[in-house]
Amino acid sequence: MLITGIKSRPVYDxxxxxxxxxxxxxxxxxSGGEPLIRLLGEMNPEQLAATSxxxxxxxxxxxxxxxxxxxxxxxxxxxxxxxxDAVSGLDSFLAGAKMGxxxxxxxxxxxxxxxxxxxxxxxxxxxxxxREHAGSFVRRVWCAHCSHYSENVTRRVFxxxxxxxxxxxxxxxSGRLAAFQGVKADGEVPGExxxxxxxxx
Amino acid sequence: xTAIPESTTFTTDETYTPEGQYRFANSRAGVRRLPFPFPDDxxxxxxxxxxxxxxxTGALVAGFDIDEHYVSECAHRAQxxxxxxxxxxxxxPHMLEAQWDLLELIFESYNRDFPEHFTLTKNGNEWRWENRxxxxxxxxxxxxxxxxxxxxxxxxxxxxQGEFVVLExxxxxxxxxAGMTTQxxxxxxxFNMGMSFAEFHGPVPKVEKLGILDRALxxxxxxxxxxxxxxxxxxxxxxxxxxxxxxxxxxxxPDRAKVTAENAGxxxxxxxxxxxxxxxxxxxxxVFPVRTYLVSLAELVEHAPDWAKRVHRALSSLDLELADxxxxxxxxxxxxxxxxxxxxxxxxxxxxxxIQDGIQPGGS
Numbered sequence: 001m002l003i004t005g006i007k008s009r010p011v012y013d014x015x016x017x018x019x020x021x022x023x024x025x026x027x028x029x030x031s032g033g034e035p036l037i038r039l040l041g042e043m044n045p046e047q048l049a050a051t052s053x054x055x056x057x058x059x060x061x062x063x064x065x066x067x068x069x070x071x072x073x074x075x076x077x078x079x080x081x082x083x084x085d086a087v088s089g090l091d092s093f094l095a096g097a098k099m100g101x102x103x104x105x106x107x108x109x110x111x112x113x114x115x116x117x118x119x120x121x122x123x124x125x126x127x128x129x130x131r132e133h134a135g136s137f138v139r140r141v142w143c144a145h146c147s148h149y150s151e152n153v154t155r156r157v158f159x160x161x162x163x164x165x166x167x168x169x170x171x172x173x174s175g176r177l178a179a180f181q182g183v184k185a186d187g188e189v190p191g192e193x194x195x196x197x198x199x200x201x
Numbered sequence: 202x203t204a205i206p207e208s209t210t211f212t213t214d215e216t217y218t219p220e221g222q223y224r225f226a227n228s229r230a231g232v233r234r235l236p237f238p239f240p241d242d243x244x245x246x247x248x249x250x251x252x253x254x255x256x257x258t259g260a261l262v263a264g265f266d267i268d269e270h271y272v273s274e275c276a277h278r279a280q281x282x283x284x285x286x287x288x289x290x291x292x293x294p295h296m297l298e299a300q301w302d303l304l305e306l307i308f309e310s311y312n313r314d315f316p317e318h319f320t321l322t323k324n325g326n327e328w329r330w331e332n333r334x335x336x337x338x339x340x341x342x343x344x345x346x347x348x349x350x351x352x353x354x355x356x357x358x359x360x361x362q363g364e365f366v367v368l369e370x371x372x373x374x375x376x377x378x379a380g381m382t383t384q385x386x387x388x389x390x391x392f393n394m395g396m397s398f399a400e401f402h403g404p405v406p407k408v409e410k411l412g413i414l415d416r417a418l419x420x421x422x423x424x425x426x427x428x429x430x431x432x433x434x435x436x437x438x439x440x441x442x443x444x445x446x447x448x449x450x451x452x453x454x455p456d457r458a459k460v461t462a463e464n465a466g467x468x469x470x471x472x473x474x475x476x477x478x479x480x481x482x483x484x485x486x487x488v489f490p491v492r493t494y495l496v497s498l499a500e501l502v503e504h505a506p507d508w509a510k511r512v513h514r515a516l517s518s519l520d521l522e523l524a525d526x527x528x529x530x531x532x533x534x535x536x537x538x539x540x541x542x543x544x545x546x547x548x549x550x551x552x553x554x555x556i557q558d559g560i561q562p563g564g565s
Contacts, residue, residue, distance in 0.1 A: 007403035008396060144389055144447040165451070172403055176395040183447055187454030188531060 022100030031135030032107030033065020056086035110140030113178025142179035204263035215273035225441035232504035234259030253429035257555030264310035292379035300354035302481035363492030460532035465539035466499035507563025513540035
């Protein structure tokens with residue numbers, strides 16, 4: 001039942017300033033603050049002035065880079081308390097964005113994935129977005145049976161809050177749903193669960 | 202000229218669901234025309250692509266095959282779409298041109314291969330489609346979605362056997378852009394939508410090691426309109442259930458635990474997938490159809506004894522990792538044991554049944 005080797009997991013980039021960008025949006029979460037700081041440090045004053053930073057202080061590992069981010073003279077710095085709010089903030093921002101906008105994402109896989117859903121909805125191309133993973137590899141998991149999304153999943157087997165089924169997390173990632181796939185763990189024989197293990201967090 | 206025998210009787214009241222008590226059976230002629238997927242006693246996973254040209258006298262005569270289950274299977278599709286909207290049929294907005302391509306391909310094929318049942322009449326872009334098996338007679342303007350009651354792809358594939366996944370070519374790979382998949386074998390269309398070739402094949406074991414995927418992708422990217430290719434694939438499933446999606450796994454997976462060496466003949470079905478791939482002319486997309494045939498092990502023994510022997514040998518020597526991937530790890534042994542009582546060990550011909558000297562069903 002369990003499938004190993006994750007060929008569908010995104011391949012992440014390293015954030016570097018995209019020279020052709022006229023305006024820059026850098027959205028990060030938790031540990032994703034560290035790549036943002038490195039990115040801003042590599043920007044020239046003109047790029048910094050044309051940059052908006054969106055930062056969520058929600059973090060699975062408890063890291064917060066807000067103070068350092070405040071030290072750069074960026075055009076705009078928006079702070080959010082949750083990743084969901086930051087993704088909504090990105091949505092509002094991109095609604096008013098012009099041609100020549102470049103997007104930088106960093107943080108957990110769930111944050112990058114849900115931000116990519118927003119970017120894709122605005123028709124941004126892959127070459128206009130850079131993504132750098134930071135922090136824990138906790139997973140966002142979609143329940144195939146009730147469509148509930150669970151954030152920060154760390155175990156191979158867990159109980160779905162949506163339908164109360166025990167789910168096994170398959171090593172299969174959907175960019176469209178920004179999530180791994182969870183399916184009923186004891187589908188064949190009730191109570192016969194596969195081995196639990198810590199995921200590659 | 203028709204690609205199915207004139208004597209074919211279309212069964213109209215079959216079901217593929219437990220609620221319908223799995224009222225499904227193959228006729229003897231229906232079994233013996235199957236695209237039997239085991240050319241050798243030992244099974245090796247491969248892409249085994251070959252030109253999709255008419256071959257033999259069975260399921261490989263038509264561009265898109267239909268058989269005695271056509272009417273029931275279309276009814277099943279309608280039922281599945283109604284029960285779970287948004288789960289079995291999805292088309293991304295930019296796939297409209299490919300949808301029309303697919304409609305044309307299916308309707309032209311049916312019109313050509315089964316003229317007694319289907320007629321496509323073109324007058325410029327004003328088309329008339331008659332499907333006498335389902336009692337449909339519609340006129341519409343090709344290319345104008347307003348003239349159809351639903352998406353062109355949904356309209357055409359609700360009248361077609363098998364499932365259809367449309368892949369668009371982008372950045373040297375193929376990306377899933379649309380699908381009509383009411384007969385999925387343990388995957389999710391919602392989940393896989395938008396994935397590239399390497400991504401949606403991610404869970405298949407061994408294939409990357411063997412370099413098969415890269416070669417297959419390169420081959421597919423060179424495909425030209427009018428030169429389709431095909432492959433056959435197979436799995437085992439419990440009960441004649443077509444819809445075995447990830448979404449409904451809690452409904453069907455428990456059946457896997459019910460199989461014993463005594464009841465495997467009736468419960469276990471060989472699920473044959475005939476996959477005739479076509480490049481579509483306007484959109485440059487590729488359609489990946491999966492035409493699924495179900496036949497119980499007992500039906501094979503009764504109507505095609507040599508094929509039953511071959512299945513016994515292929516399953517006996519099967520790599521366990523593949524059995525696990527295909528989802529029948531739990532009852533693999535029971536199926537092999539049941540079949541062992543119907544295999545006398547006699548030598549069998551090598552090659553698919555539709556090639557000369559290939560393995561025939563046996564019996565008479």
